[in-house]
Amino acid sequence: MRGSFSKSADRIAAQRIGSFMASNDARTQFTQIEGGRIAFDDTGGAGPVVIGIPGMGDLRSEYRLVKPMLQHAGCRVVTMDVRGFGESSAEWPDYSARAVGRDAISILQQLGAGPATIMGNSFAAGSALWAAKESPGLVNGVVLLGPIVRDLPLKTIQKLVLLLGFAGPWRTWFCTTYWSSLFPTKPAPDHAEVKAAIAANLREPKRMQALLKMLSLSKSDTAAILDEISVPSLIVMGSKDPDFPDPVEESRSLASRINAETMIVAGAGHYPHVEMADEVGQRIIAFVRQLDKSGPAVVPLRRS
Incomplete structure (x- = not known):
């Protein structure tokens, strides 16, 4: 009974998030790629293009607060x-940041859009x-939000916590x-x-396995290209x-x-664009304007 109630609550939460996203155009x-399909949404319009890539295990609703500002x-x-x-396919032969970056380019190509500014959070900063x-012709700037683009050292206790956290049926709760x-x-x-929607998604077949595979990947390949990056970049x-x-x-090092x-956001954690959305959103808009001088004016969003 308790498990049925939990699953029902997860479905309701996921539907609410879906309704929220739908209400924002x-x-x-989907874009079809060899091995599966990638889900996305597009507000349309003729202005500068900005594409957001969420972190691993998260949903595209991660950008729900800065999206309407942009x-x-x-x-x-x-x-x-x-x-x-x-809503993207669960099973893939490659879950690397590089592969995810190519997915973003495939979306731009399908839409005939760009050049675009790519926002990437956490490991997806590497994808950007x-x-x-x-694809330098399709990317005119990157916004790196809480970027993890190198292998971070873990203490023994951290490794033990991760090992135990993913060891049993409690792993969705742990995540x-x-x-x-x-x-x-x-x-x-x-x-x-949003937390309930993420949990519901991770309980779908093969999605937890996808997360585990992503977590196991080294970021050394991304770290190796840092000195080759010449695109205008903003780190938040x-x-x-x-x-x-x-x-x-x-x-500072990156x-x-x-x-x-x-941009250092005082008090924010790994999702500064969620915790301090107004502040970060305006900074991203200003950055996009630098890249597109004929682009949008920085107009504060009036929240009801």
Whole structure:
């Protein structure tokens, strides 16, 4: 009975998130790629194109707060579900950041859109960099949100926690509990609903396996291309991001290698664009304007 109630609650939460996305002109579309299909949505419009790639295990609704700001400012906003998650196919032969970057390019090609500014969170920051490196004609800038683009050292206790956390039927709970810890200051008002939707998605067949495969991948290939990156870049880092021993130093170190602008968001964790959406959204709009001088004006979004 308890399990049935939990599954029912997950379905309701997922439907609510879907309804929220639909209310923001986010009808799901798909691009077919060898091995599966990638889900995305597109606001349309003739303005500068911005595409958002969520972190592993997350959903494209991750960009639900900055998306309307960008759209209000005149941007055409595309958000996608990473291979393995959301409405994208679950099973793939390759879950690398590079492959995800190619998925983003495939979407742009299908839409006949671009050049685009690519936003990538966490490991997907690497996807944005790979897309820029391999398809420079379609990428005019990248926004790296809480970027993990190298292998971070783990303490023995951290390795043990991860091993135990993914060892049993409690692993979905473990994942979403850890996810919740990444919002140390200001979780979004719909945090509980989004958490339930992520849990429901991870319980679908093969999705947890996709997450485990992604987690096992080294980021050394992404780290190796950093000195080759020449695309205009903006790093947005939360000052309390628990994924880094020193988030500010991590941001500075990466910025020095790719010649990026930086924004340190005081109090934010791994999702600064969710916790401090107004502040981060306006900075992203300003960055997009630098790349497209004829682009949208920076107009504050009036929230009711």
